[in-house]
Amino acid sequence: MDLLITLDKVPLNVPVKIVSIKSEFSNKKRLTELGFTENCEIIPVHISPLGDPTAYCIRGTIIALRKEDAENIIIMPKEV
Amino acid sequence: MDKKIFTVALVGNPNTGKSTVFNALTGLKQHTGNWTGKTVGNAIGNFKYKDTAFDIVDLPGIYSINPTSPDEKEATDYLKENKPDVVVIVADATCLERNLILILQITELCHNVVLCVNLIDEAKRKNIYIDTKKLSYELGIDVISTNARNKKGLEKLKETIYKNTVKIFTKINSSENKIFKNKKDNYEKNLNSTISNAEKIYRLSVKTDCCYTCGIDRKIDNIVLSRKAGIPLMLLMLSIILWITIFGANYPSHALSTFFTFAEKKLADFFTYINMPAFIHGIFVDGIFRTLAWIVAVMLPPMAIFFPLFTFFEDLGLLPRIAFNLDKFFKNAKTHGKQVLTMCMGLGCNAAGVTACRIIDSPRERLIAIITNNFIPCNGRFPGIIAISSIFIAGTGVLASLKVSIVVLASIIFAIFITLIVSKILSSTILKGMPSSFILELPPYRKPELKKIIVRSIFDRTLFVLGRAVAVAAPIGAVIWILQNTFIGGNSVLSYLSDFLDPFAHIMGLDGVILAAFIIGIPANEIVIPLIIMFYLKNPSLVPFEDTKELSELLIANNWTIKTAVCTILFSLNHFPCSTTLLTIKKETGGLKWPAITFLIHTSVGIFICITANLFMSIFI
Secondary structure, eight states: OOOOEEGGGOOTTOOEEEEEEOSOHHHHHHHHHTTOOTTOEEEEEEEOTTSOOEEEEETTEEEEEOHHHHTTEEEEEOOO | OTTOOEEEEEEOSTTSOHHHHHHHHHOOOOOOOSSTTOOOSOEEEEEEETTEEEEEEEOOOOSOSSOOSHHHHHHHHHHHHHOOSEEEEEEEGGGHHHHHHHHHHHHHHOSSEEEEEEOHHHHHHTTEEEOHHHHHHHHTSEEEEOBGGGTBTHHHHHHHHHHHHHHHHHHHHHHTTTTTTTTTSOHHHHHHHHHHHHHHHHHHHEEEOOOGGGSHHHHHHHHHTOTTTHHHHHHHHHHHHHHHHHHHHHHHHHHHHHHHHHHHHHHHHHHHHTTOOHHHHIIIIIIIIHHHHHHHHHHHHHHHHHHHHHHHHHHHTOHHHHHHHHHHHHHHTTSOTTHHHHHHHHHHOHHHHHHHGGGOOSHHHHHHHHHHGGGSOOTTTHHHHHHHHIIIIIOSSTTHHHHHHHHHHHHHHHHHHHHHHHHHHHHHTTTOOOOOOOEEEEOOOOOOOHHHHHHHIIIIIIHHHHHHHHHHHHHHHHHHHHHHHOEETTEEHHHHHHHHHHHHHHHTTSOHHHHHHHHHTTTOGGGHHHHHHHHHTTOSSOOOOSOHHHHHHHHHHTTOOHHHHHHHHHHHHSSOOOHHHHHHHHHHHTSSHHHHHHHHHHHHHHHHHHHHHHHHHHHHO
């Protein structure tokens, strides 16, 4: 079973771990600077009233990403 | 040696309270907002410690030393080129882990770094315990914990800055090599090792059992960002702000205009007493003084109410959440959600809104935000919209002020709608492209400090905007008087202008006088209505209207109908930007091309909307 899914598919309040970021360099750089790194835990916490973007809790901060950007972040379930 | 003035730079992630630390150190009331990129441009202040003088620079918030947006570039360029004597990193104690990434980068880039862990009281409340000794040991720099709001730890910070300047003299030569050693290294590789280092240091020096999901912020966000309440709450907030502004401004405006009428009479008496020639009397008293008095009386009260209220919500941390709630609309228009923040600023002043566009990373989306900012009505346009709607739409009665608020709210929603449409058109024509990535931080909610809000919003915004308006109004007051009092063949120059414009203005549902007033009012939107009154009365100078009843009679006598009222409001919402905004666009985009395009877009949109509305109303009303 393929356990690799993208961040936009994660339901609210389910903690997951980042596997890799596929974005092009400048976006990847910005995401990395904000603490989006391999093995880092991330939890979707809010969805905008209009359905997009989604806010994620990562390293104690809240960062909102659009679906297109979240699609580039590959995650895996957090081991239980 | 002790005559030297040392420079201190404040850097840090956005929303860490850099500006609050800056204010606490210098006593200067520099504005602090609770959204990313508030410090647009560098604020400079100074302080003294033990007979040593320090110049202190507050840099825009940054996430890394490798800049992505224009305001980030400003901060990193400053660090690299100006080489401040001491660099103070301000970090947020409540999210130190992320902050550590930047801290580590800066310790590699600069020498003489001091870390100021701010908001330590808030961290304690959230059960976050920071071992500053351990942190200092791991980072190899001095670490001071502060709570800048109540000045806790500030003396210690000053002392540490002072101590670090002493160090300069002992190691000035050895440190040169250390700076910028990373310049050519592989940034990405470095970044990853920096982050794992940050994780390690964080684990060693911070103990916490707190997380966002169990805190109070989460509970508030569950309402503010919710599907059901999110957007209605924002509209409610906007209505309350506008209603308080409109209702509250009436009395002080009235008092001010009574005072100025009195002052003008005294000034006129004085000019008569010293036998001043009539034309000098005219230019100074009826031209300059009266125009200035008008602008102060009309502009000051609403701004003195609007800006503190706006600042309150800004400091609370609500603005990025508005961007979060509305981003989908902007995504559909292929622009950036942060545009909504610049639009909020535009409600106060479009020139300020244009400057605020620096927070948008992508040049294409930034230009769109700059061009469309003027669609959002600024404070200068509200009084006119309010006066006209209270005469022709709201009527009298207990609900009148509520109805006026609704008209103003509807105007803003319409303005947002137009902004989105024009943004979308720009995105698919002259500024083609896909939306860039949208990364928005939602900062923790912060309790605004009332006293500071009032001082700051009055000094930094109200008086700033008023000052600029007064500066352009004084000469235009003289020019208007001269135009109105220069006669060719029995008619004033102004009446030739309005006669010339009249046929075209009628197609737009206006008349020549209204259109001429908008054109002459280009230095300040505030004087459009007084200009209209002046023309109608064929008065040689601006006439302050005492009450809406008089104004109502005057307008109706000059063939105003509900159609004229609606078209005038529409043209007020959609017309060429004022001269200050145009100049700001020129400054921000570096040339005449974009101000010219902005001017053309707004003018043609205004003409199109007015003609359409006029046709529509002529058929159905």
